[in-house]
Amino acid sequence: DAGVIQSPRHEVTEMGQEVTLRCKPISGHNSLFWYRQTMMRGLELLIYFNNNVPIDDSGMPEDRFSAKMPNASFSTLKIQPSEPRDSAVYFCASSLGAGALIEAFFGQGTRLTVV
Amino acid sequence: AQSVAQPEDQVNVAEGNPLTVKCTYSVSGNPYLFWYVQYPNRGLQFLLKYITGDNLVKGSYGFEAEFNKSQTSFHLKKPSALVSDSALYFCAVRDTGRRALTFGSGTRLQVQP
Numbered sequence: 616d617a618g619v620i621q622s623p624r625h626e627v628t629e630m631g632q633e634v635t636l637r638c639k640p641i642s643g644h645n646s647l648f649w650y651r652q653t654m655m656r657g658l659e660l661l662i663y664f665n666n667n668v669p670i671d672d673s674g675m676p677e678d679r680f681s682a683k684m685p686n687a688s689f690s691t692l693k694i695q696p697s698e699p700r701d702s703a704v705y706f707c708a709s710s711l712g713a714g715a716l717i718e719a720f721f722g723q724g725t726r727l728t729v730v
Numbered sequence: 731a732q733s734v735a736q737p738e739d740q741v742n743v744a745e746g747n748p749l750t751v752k753c754t755y756s757v758s759g760n761p762y763l764f765w766y767v768q769y770p771n772r773g774l775q776f777l778l779k780y781i782t783g784d785n786l787v788k789g790s791y792g793f794e795a796e797f798n799k800s801q802t803s804f805h806l807k808k809p810s811a812l813v814s815d816s817a818l819y820f821c822a823v824r825d826t827g828r829r830a831l832t833f834g835s836g837t838r839l840q841v842q843p
Contacts, residue, residue, distance in 0.1 A: 646829060657835045658833040660830045660831075671829075716762050723772055
């Protein structure tokens with residue numbers, strides 16, 4: 616299996632532009648998570664989906680952030696408009712099942728720089 | 731609410747010596763505990779997990795972790811460190827009521843040759 620695939624790996628954009636991050640979970644996994652990693656705040660959960668349905672989006676910073684999962688094999692995280700403070704590494708992770716004992720598998724991340 | 735604390739920002743150890751990376755947790759229900767490792771410019775890789783049963787859990791790359799319920803700790807250990815173990819280590823917890831992992835702040839392990 617190719618693992619969780621994220622694109623792009625790196626994104627540099629100007630403040631005010633729209634940014635879309637993409638994720639393909641591991642085939643057969645039905646839970647998907649978006650995390651953000653910064654030096655100041657560490658790893659923060661933004662949102663997670665179970666069976667393509669958003670379950671908890673309490674970590675989404677503000678209305679500029681939105682996430683979708685139109686099918687079991689694809690998810691997007693969109694920032695519109697982007698701001699310099701959104702600069703971070705964004706990770707997508709997936710897991711098989713929703714049980715507490717199930718480990719999540721992470722993609723390699725998208726490093727976003729907003730200038 | 732669930733939380734994880736990793737009290738050390740960095741741990742330095744000489745190659746061949748044993749290593750310990752500390753983690754304490756707080757959950758309202760039964761704890762499900764995980765360790766992940768992150769190498770530079772890479773995503774997090776799963777190392778091991780504690781669900782229930784044996785308090786000593788063995789994982790990948792020779793790592794193990796000791797669960798201590800009375801101390802609410804889940805320390806990561808390895809009997810003999812390698813330079814290639816140098817990386818960022820994250821402890822994470824998930825309780826039965828929440829499906830997403832909550833991560834600690836991370837501990838940077840530096841193994842000197």
